[in-house]
Amino acid sequence: MADPQPERFPADVSGADEADAVLADGVLRALHGVLDPEIRRPVTELDMISGVRVDARRATVDVRLTIVGCPAAHAIERDVRNAAASVAGVDDVEVRVSVMTAQQRNALTERLRAGRPRGIQFGPDSLTKVFAVTSGKGGVGKSTVTANLAVALAARGLAVGLVDVDVFGFSIPGLLGVEDAVPTRVNDMILPPVAHGVKAISIGMFLEPSDDPSPGRGSGQATGSGQAGKRRPQAVSWRGPMLHRTVQQFLTDVWFGDLDVLLLDLPPGTGDVAISVGQLLPHAEVLVVTTPQIAAADVAERSGLAARQTGQTVSGVIENMAGLAQPDGSVLDLFGSGGGAEVAGRLGVPLLASVPISVPLRVGGDIGVPIVLSDPADPAAVALTAVAEQLAGRTRGLAGKPLGLAVT
Numbered sequence: 548m549a550d551p552q553p554e555r556f557p558a559d560v561s562g563a564d565e566a567d568a569v570l571a572d573g574v575l576r577a578l579h580g581v582l583d584p585e586i587r588r589p590v591t592e593l594d595m596i597s598g599v600r601v602d603a604r605r606a607t608v609d610v611r612l613t614i615v616g617c618p619a620a621h622a623i624e625r626d627v628r629n630a631a632a633s634v635a636g637v638d639d640v641e642v643r644v645s646v647m648t649a650q651q652r653n654a655l656t657e658r659l660r661a662g663r664p665r666g667i668q669f670g671p672d673s674l675t676k677v678f679a680v681t682s683g684k685g686g687v688g689k690s691t692v693t694a695n696l697a698v699a700l701a702a703r704g705l706a707v708g709l710v711d712v713d714v715f716g717f718s719i720p721g722l723l724g725v726e727d728a729v730p731t732r733v734n735d736m737i738l739p740p741v742a743h744g745v746k747a748i749s750i751g752m753f754l755e756p757s758d759d760p761s762p763g764r765g766s767g768q769a770t771g772s773g774q775a776g777k778r779r780p781q782a783v784s785w786r787g788p789m790l791h792r793t794v795q796q797f798l799t800d801v802w803f804g805d806l807d808v809l810l811l812d813l814p815p816g817t818g819d820v821a822i823s824v825g826q827l828l829p830h831a832e833v834l835v836v837t838t839p840q841i842a843a844a845d846v847a848e849r850s851g852l853a854a855r856q857t858g859q860t861v862s863g864v865i866e867n868m869a870g871l872a873q874p875d876g877s878v879l880d881l882f883g884s885g886g887g888a889e890v891a892g893r894l895g896v897p898l899l900a901s902v903p904i905s906v907p908l909r910v911g912g913d914i915g916v917p918i919v920l921s922d923p924a925d926p927a928a929v930a931l932t933a934v935a936e937q938l939a940g941r942t943r944g945l946a947g948k949p950l951g952l953a954v955t
């Protein structure tokens with residue numbers, strides 16, 4: 548038997564006379580093009596439009612926000628107003644804002660879950676390709692690489708999620724320019740902020756903001772994020788069970804919707820979080836980031852071997868911080884050379900790219916605009932975009948997936 552459909556709350560559409568009724572229909576059609584900035588679906592599909600009334604070419608649109616103080620309220624109101632005003636024949640627009648009832652909110656969260664029971668969203672049957680990015684040592688550029696891959700994949704039109712499980716050294720919010728973003732909660736569902744087209748979640752988004760009123764770093768591109776003062780760095784010192792629950796909650800309660808690709812930024816090394824991710828997402832493919840330094844190869848290889856012990860597949864190695872191009876055309880191998888190929892050889896997987904040291908790459912990270920967007924012609928951006936293309940080619944395959952068919 549099919550799952551019962553959650554209740555719908557359709558819009559009441561009317562006009563003072565026949566011509567106004569036609570305009571009201573036009574306004575509703577125009578509103579189909581307005582997306583909720585966090586959920587990324589048309590507001591009309593989400594029952595956020597409760598009424599459209601046109602009187603003597605004057606449109607009144609009733610909008611229902613998901614929660615009181617919805618951080619996306621301003622953007623939704625603006626987009627609704629603009630869409631209604633774009634309908635030829637409408638002279639004026641009034642937008643009236645209210646908040647969903649508990650019943651309407653429940654129906655919405657049910658619908659977003661699409662009848663699936665609450666649980667890990669990216670199990671082995673999911674069509675979402677999951678890549679966990681790991682490294683042996685810290686500071687090799689793993690988070691920078693992950694953020695760039697996510698943004699490059701989103702720029703190709705893929706639906707991309709990024710989970711920053713580098714709990715002790717989280718840096719994804721800053722790298723994506725959303726370090727002050729606060730995720731919205733709708734019932735027990737957490738809506739991840741969207742930055743540069745990527746739905747991103749990080750422990751850094753749940754720390755209490757300080758009272759420091761100075762503006763945070765970033766491009767302010769987060770949509771639907773509450774802005775509440777710059778966060779001072781805070782230490783997270785948790786033991787294994789707490790870490791495991793956090794990873795589990797990110798994969799269960801954060802609503803990503805239908806994703807093509809999910810990337811996870813793991814902490815360096817082979818600790819508790821890597822083990823939790825291995826247990827929760829055993830089908831994830833692992834990408835190992837390392838530097839060209841041969842001396843770092845052992846520890847990088849170990850992070851790949853640890854992933855294999857939990858059943859994950861190591862898909863490739865990305866060498867980062869390779870030779871720095873000098874103004875005279877020579878190349879300075881600051882961290883030596885050959886480390887990436889060495890690790891790839893030992894793990895028996897391809898070396899996916901060698902990303903050079905790049906000042907624009909570092910600057911892109913500092914200002915929250917990844918280099919694949921801020922300076923796509925830079926050699927480091929070119930190398931990272933090429934990796935994203937390889938990964939994109941491997942998404943949405945049904946090959947090897949159980950189809951859930953039974954012989955009767």
Ligand SMILES: Nc1ncnc2c1ncn2[C@@H]1O[C@H](COP(=O)(O)OP(=O)(O)OP(=O)(O)O)[C@@H](O)[C@H]1O
Pocket residue numbers: 682684685686687688689690691692713716717718814815867868869902903904905906908909910912913927
């Ligand atoms: N190719 C590169 N060229 C220049 N700077 C880089 C490059 N890759 C990364 N960096 C810089 O190196 C520093 C460390 O990068 P990042 O935080 O991404 O490392 P990480 O491996 O994720 O560290 P950890 O796991 O310890 O948090 C950052 O300041 C980043 O801007």
